[in-house]
Amino acid sequence: MTPRRTFSGTVTALVLLFFHAPLIVLVANSFNASRFGGTWEGFTLHWYTDLAANREVLEAFGRTLKIALLATPAATLLGTLAAFALHRHHSRLQSAHLVCVQLPLVLPEILMGFSLLLFFIATGWGLGITAIWAAHVTFCISFVAMIILARLQDFDFTLVDAARDLGASAWQVAWRVLLPLLWPGILAGALMAFTLSIDDFVITFFVSGPGTTTLPVQIYSMMKTSRSLPVINALSALLLFGTILLVATSQWLTRPPRRP
Amino acid sequence: MEKSRNPRSAPAIRTTEWWLTLPSFGWLLVFFVIPALIILVISFRTPDVTGGIGSGWTWGNWSAWLHADVRVLTLRTLWVSAETTAVCLALAIPVAWFMARCSVAWRGTLLLLVILPFWTNFLIRVFAWKVLLNQDGLAARLARALHIIGDGDTLLYHPGAVLLVLVYTHLPFAILPLYAAAEKFDFSLLDAARDLGASAPRAFFSVFVPGIGAGVGAAALMVFVATLGNYLIPEIVGGHESDMLGNRIAQRALSDRNLPEAAALASGLALAAVVLAAALWKWQRRQVRTHATNGPAEANPARHLQSENS
């Protein structure tokens, strides 16, 4: 199959280049003295120092982190419970449950953002940080649930049976057998929820109120109005580096457990 | 697959089921199902010129779907989504093939390389394309040198730019389920096909592609539906000819003071997405029952990473 390999290999290489090219440009431009990035005008670090002095961006980033740190545990908990329910039981209730969990994955974000906007108006909840938090938990549950469900399907339940045979109660089984072995899956789900929350723009944009500018929303407005656009390049270079670190950590944490 | 060990614990199982299900199901009912129903209800209300929702009931908002300009938007949205899906599949299938045929060590690295850029902020990536495709940037100068575009033309602000960035955004969501399916594919089937005299391309299209059918379906659905509702990318890199339904919904909701019409458009879009998803799931369930090669895991393709879905 060598010709097939060469063709698909070339396509893969081109696709990877396609994925990474804009990032290379962005990182390069974060050191480019030119304001518009069209031409190289000299090496500089001042976009990074400008970033450090930019109160709005740093505050937006802090807010984004805070919301993500609050939404992640809630979404992970609800998603894990959902995955267990969907895996263990196969009643009509679960069919309805599955539909509810899978639908957010296939609906465009603008629909969820708009529906939540109307919901928060109609119920008088109002727009703001708690609205954003609730919205983030809602769209994260589905992803967490599907990830953990996939892990459950590959899970070796004979271990559970063995523990039961040895006299463990249901609670002990859950806490000392299931959870530790599913731990990498739960962590993967949590990291997924965290990333989705940090990166979300559309839904947050629809339900945000005063003083709730998150980083993506801030970037959106800076893209349009800021005359120090390369500060965004500097920010993205730093975030990319931070993400690589996060990914490396998660890869290390979710490495396959050593089987006895 | 819980077997009841003790007949007396049957009611206990039901309570456990309720306890496990209620938190997430309850949350989704409140924050997902009810808002969706609210949109549906509001789509039948009269709009109030001073902003928001009036007090009467009307079919008028749904008739917005019949207006000439909305028909144009709908056709354009369907077309762009179809194009994006086609291009994504055309690129993702070879990539999935390649990755599945690689050694296990390489697979992990490739997967990481595919996913890594998408762990950075979505808007920044779109902004990066703006810089890359800028009038005076490298890409534009190259394109002019190669006579792909004329001297006065730009690479940005037209449907080509929108297609490019849409494909860029959604390609990983196509690659991942296809890779998941390809990994489980039994490649010895291809050798069997070759032994029976099929040529390499024939084997590829008649054996491999149908073999990862569930993955193709999942990838196509995800990309198609995500693109349907997209409004950010046309807004940022698109020009006049690029507005899609999502742009109209956002405009009606966020600045035209016409929430009911936005609701009618949004509901229609949601219904289309739900119908497509339901059709795919039905088809997948049939595939699972008739094809023993793919395991039950195919019924729930694990979508490993899915960030911006707009």
Place this chain on the structure above:
Amino acid sequence: MNKRKFLRSLAATTAIASCDRHADPARSGPATLQIYMWADYIKPALVQQFELQNKCRVVIDTFDSNEAMYAKLKAGATGFDIALPSSYMVKLMKEQDLLSQIDRVMVPNLVNISADVASKVHDKMMTHSVPYAVGHTVLAYRKDKLPKPEPTWATLERPEVKGRCTLLNDMRETLGAALKHLGHSINTRDDQHLAAARDLVLRWKKSTVKFDNEAYKTGIDSGEFSLVHGYSGDLFQVVSDNDKVGILVPQEGIVMSCDEFVILRQGQNPLLAHQFINFMLEANISAENMQEIGYLSPNKPALDLVSRDFFDHPAIRIPDEVKAKVEVIEDLGPDLPKWTKAWDEVKAG
């Protein structure tokens, strides 16, 4: 890292994060004034000066059109203290009961507002709004791309700018410009006038790449665009930094609007809001602000402090022959759907 330690640290972070969330900003820490205004519309140093003087924090959220601002407020975004709508929007907001009355005792600097301008805005007695800045929309062009520019809206149809220009993504501004070129009022409710304006904008549209409210500033600055339709103050800021950009004030007439401070009923800090408005009305503060943002403030003592060069700046000065043809945007009331329909047709065409 072992699982238990990780869980514990996650729990701790979550606890800290939620403590912060539940803290009532009004009780602990300085008061925060929430302002909702256009972007690049106030000198940041002055905001910081106010924060220091009053030991508070000021948070500014921005919008890019009156419509978007109104939609957000109507949708239930609560917590804004001050907003800065254009005067036609003030009328609507007052009718919708979104505004608080302004206590003149707390804003003694109100006397600085020129009676001349006060008479033109809707709220003449300034009971619910205080004029902040007067701006108009003009065309800006790249000197290196457009030779022999003429001050007319027809510049949009010149071949040199084809595919390199933008129009404002604002129904009132863009249809208004077309109406001016055709000799009609920008507040018309006449269907034929609107149809003619729509057709003209559709012709202009062939020349433009997009409708845009904010990115035109960087676009003309970087040379990405050769001709843009924009707000005078924004373009003032660009021209001050970049001498390759010039301004055209079309002779057929231009659209003017006055943006006004309003105090919102939903606000939590009415006292601070009044203090902020009073601060911005101080003569030297207003003068400094004007020269930074490029919009004229109808503040008589402040105008006296401003240099003559500022008044002669091409983005500020309106030639006498055009002055008579300047019109201020007014609310359309129940005729809004007519305009929306024409604008939809422009967008779709």
